[in-house]
Amino acid sequence: ESQLNPNYNFDSFIEGDSNRLARSASMAVANKPGGTSFNPLLIYGGVGLGKTHLSHAIGVDIKDKYPEKTVLYISAEKFTQQYIDSVKGNTRNDFIHFYQMIDVLIVDDVQFLSGKSGTQDVFFHIFNHLHQNGKQVILTSDKAPVDMQDIEQRLLSRFKWGLSAELMAPDYETRILILQKKLFRDGVEMPDEIVEYIAKNIKSNVRELEGVLISMIAQASFNRKEFTLALTKQIVDKFVKNTKREVSIDYIQKVVSKYFEMDVTTLQSKTRKRHIVQARQLAMYFAKRMTKASLASIGSQIGSRDHATVLHACKTVDNLTETDKQFKKYVEDITKKLSF
Template identity: 35%
Template sequence: MTEDTSHHHPEPTGQTPPLSIDQLTAGWERVRDRLRTDLGDNAWRHWIKNLQFIEKAGASIILGAESKLATSRVSGQYTDRLRANFKLEWPEVDNVEIRHVHRTATMPPKPAQASGQPASSVRARAMDDFEDFGGRLDPRMTFDNFVVEKPNEFAHAVALKTAMSENPQFNPLFLYGGVGLGKTHLMHAIATHIRENFAHRRVIYMTAEAFMHHFVKAIRHQDTMQFKERFRSVDVLMVDDVQFIGGKDSTQEEFFHTFNALVNDNKQIIISADKSPTDLKGVEERLRSRLNWGMVANINPTTFELRLGIIESRNEAEGIGLSHQVMEFLAHKITSNVRELEGALNRIVANKMINGDPITIDSVRVILADVLRASNRQVSMGEIKREVARHYNIRLEEMHSKRRSRNIVLPRQVAMFLAKNLTSNSYPEIGQHFGGRDHTTVMHAVNKVESMMNEDATMAEDIAMLRSLLHASNQP
């Protein structure tokens, strides 16, 4: 009998068929997920999350990093783990190479957006509009490196929800807080997230002063119609430091009409200021009322835990080499705001790069002598107690008394909270300044005030005002 060969498959050639883009993308995602479990969230966010899969060339994997620091760090510390994880996907892999590339080099390509245009062209158009008319984003200000603690967790949560929603959830979103507490960081993080995940949406981010500048320029050139069209055709309008339009009647009038037009068209508005809408000076009542329409989120002054978290995050991300004792020292000593703390860290890093000396508490005292002198001048335990007693209209001696009526206990707790956040005293040391109270009493007071600040905007504003008064009264 003759063998029927009509249904036989061709002999294998020994060559592996090339992987599709979908297969490469899925494999890379599985590698990333496993590394997140292996490395932990912090290291994964800083070094793995933003790597770009460029190509698989035979037994080699080419990945891209967006900075020279990331290229160096990943090449030096993580290529072995990357190679081991890639081998689980494709056993032939024996090499992983990290290259320094720009964001646009990302491979495999993302699918086209709903508009039908390629993702790259949509993103380029949105970026062009953003750079031409709005302010530039700081790539360092993202949600990934925003350190979250009790003073800012609510503001962070609503900012993230707003950024992740293609349709407005809170309109407007109004973020407010003192200087250097993270308002601008959250604004940039929202804009960056929208641009990267909803590239077809047109975003304009600018300061209130820039808005006023463009408006005045449009009037001067008799081009107000183009100004109106430009602002009213965006999907997301973000205005930072809106308090600066206080007293500028014409600018407020135009902003009022722009606000109404965008809200009526279901477009997102995000605003920041140093005060709540109700307390903005020189701003018309009708505009303040509209700013209160949506979600108002306060960013409270920093706590010791938040400052320590910020220092720890940068220390790990940049490999600064700070000991825990040095980090605690900085968190205790630099209490005014995040911006000053970041500046102090920058000086320490620069000094280490130039001199190469180890970073100790003694060397930090020398590097930051002027900052620490100012910090030491800022506040004392006695000044805290006097200012709080004056604010709540109680006698100073009540701070040390055994009385437990609410009108005495609350001011005492507030003073303990401020002492913990504005001085370097430990819990037991603070207790000694308040009638020899136990350290657990001080801890309870600090936690109680933090909780009240998160739940009660009036309490948060009282604490912010007391801090401002204490800082102002101790300036040289």
């Protein structure tokens, strides 16, 4: 049993700028499992951005092209549970042997392994065996390897051997396409202005985009009503409120630059003027603290810096907060402005 969901395939995965690299790397792996340098292929990104979908799509496509290959999809959580059971039942060797026989292993949400050293250890051995034998490993995670915590160094370094591809939040055009595709699949017609309203308001999670559609279709058919903008607003509002709001990096930059009375382009500029550097470092620090974005993604959004710069900024802010009263006040003021 491969545990694959046939509906999660490449055809149903809409392409956009936000996922182009991850999608094409996934297709390359599906064409030549174990035969590309993308081994492991690590797909990472925030919740509801398609990691599970894309990892299934690889498996589904491989099963189609290479029916003789054994493909297994498993969540890291289930893998951990199986491992614990095998230790209890004295079948640890069988467990390892089973996984070492697989041609294509897909492990979803590997961040779940953090802090679980026994499972990491066994996974390390399975990984090495598969890799040495030219078998394909596909991993997903909510973080980039550089941002993963409590994962053994030797395992992290394996994660970095192949390709890490980020899934980002889809842009507006892609959100429209995703909505249209789902509506088409379900045979539902919806006025453009309503589709546009949903795409404008639900920005950072494809699962929520789908959730809004499902609620709307259910309510409209239950009440035998047309889709109205009023109903749409009601449902979208409910979704936006229910999701614990994560502030965006854009918003953080706006708040920080307003606080220091400069504009965002100044904050992002290459200047070394001290107060501008500090504002930029604070924006990076808050982005790290208040969003799930990776260091690399924070850096690229705040003036095209690299992940090391962001890491340095976070350390600098931590140090200054302890040693400099004025600076500490900046951090407190901005924290208040950012929490709503």
